Amino acid sequence: MSKPDTLSAKVRPKTRIQARNEARILNAAQQIFAEHGFRGATVDQIAARAGMSKPNVHYYFKRKTDLYLAVLMRTLDAWLAPFKELDPEGDPERELRHYISSKLQFSRENRTASRVFATEILQGAPILKRYLGEDLRKLVERKAEVIRHWIDTGRLTEVDPYHLVFLIWAATQHYADFSPQVTAVMGRKDLSKAEFERIEESLCKIILNGLLPRRES
């Protein structure tokens, strides 16, 4: 009689079936939420995509909001990981190049996750607002100090660290969130890995060129 509760540690360990089905449901839910947002998504759709019945989905996640929360939460870590890697001791150019690269890789490999996240924020971040204003805010504050330090020691052009961070977020996430527009405009079927390498090259060129202090050529 161990009801599976997803958000906290299990008393009973997860059975294999439990692990498999929860993963299936979360993946399905991520897709549906990405396509329709929270309100537009239906549990029926999610169940269908997960290949099971609606009551079965409810067996693992009592309410739709639980499911949404679970999808959102498991995205957050992956979304933030590259940001946390920004090393204050490292070389600014290397660090920023690495960050842009990691964010682009995330966009390529976690498109739907990125879209769920984007939809949540687009719709006013009803669930994530608190988190954004507390944990994320403090994290960005710390990283902004790092960037500020790089600027003050003359290794970056004077620029608002926050807007630099936003620029990198926007530019890299664009290729996950707005990929239908990108592919349509470029006349491509999808964005290949090769294309992502070209993106990385372009972004790094513009942004880093723009940030590194100018010297004689």
Place this chain on the structure above:
Amino acid sequence: MSKPDTLSAKVRPKTRIQARNEARILNAAQQIFAEHGFRGATVDQIAARAGMSKPNVHYYFKRKTDLYLAVLMRTLDAWLAPFKELDPEGDPERELRHYISSKLQFSRENRTASRVFATEILQGAPILKRYLGEDLRKLVERKAEVIRHWIDTGRLTEVDPYHLVFLIWAATQHYADFSPQVTAVMGRKDLSKAEFERIEESLCKIILNGLLPRRES
């Protein structure tokens, strides 16, 4: 007995009531669609925000999709206007600076419109896909040639024109579409006009610095 049909020219001219109510409905719909996407929005909500009854909304827009289409279409022109202004004859730095500035102004003044647009693309652009792949694609193609010309004449660094365009789109729209995140992270209540000027300064500095060829300082 002239049923108001919104998408084509009227046989009968619009009455004052008609013009007023259609505007009210469109504004309300834009807000609701921005908050919940097409599927998540309900006609009841839209009617309530427009201050009228649901059947009354249906009197002006027979179906929900008509309403969605109308909201989307009236956004498109404004969304594109700054892009069309990019002048091949102008000075690249001036033109790009002006473009960034216009896009940021659009983000500040048409936040909900931008969000409806973003949601549509995020959800796979079911309605706009055709348009994106045809008209917009051709338009971007032309402007990409302009940028290519600027590069070939040595006035811009070698960079993929398409990804430059996407970078500017992403960076500027970010402040409309993801403003809840921006304000939460910055600890602001909203983004003032002054803040937008700081954004413009930062973006121009990074992007233009990155694009203009390097000479001796």
Place this chain on the structure above:
DNA sequence: AAATAATTTGACCAATTGGTCAGGATCAGC
């Protein structure tokens, strides 16, 4: 002031929604 056209709405409908529940099927350990 009629008469006609435009506007508004309460009541309604069929379909879909999130969610429940009792009971059946399946599994793991013995």
Place this chain on the structure above:
DNA sequence: GCTGATCCTGACCAATTGGTCAAATTATTT
């Protein structure tokens, strides 16, 4: 095998959904 826990489902429910319609109300024209 047997037993108890886990897993699954058909049937169901109340609420909400997009949409309709006849009748009432309000503007406009004559």
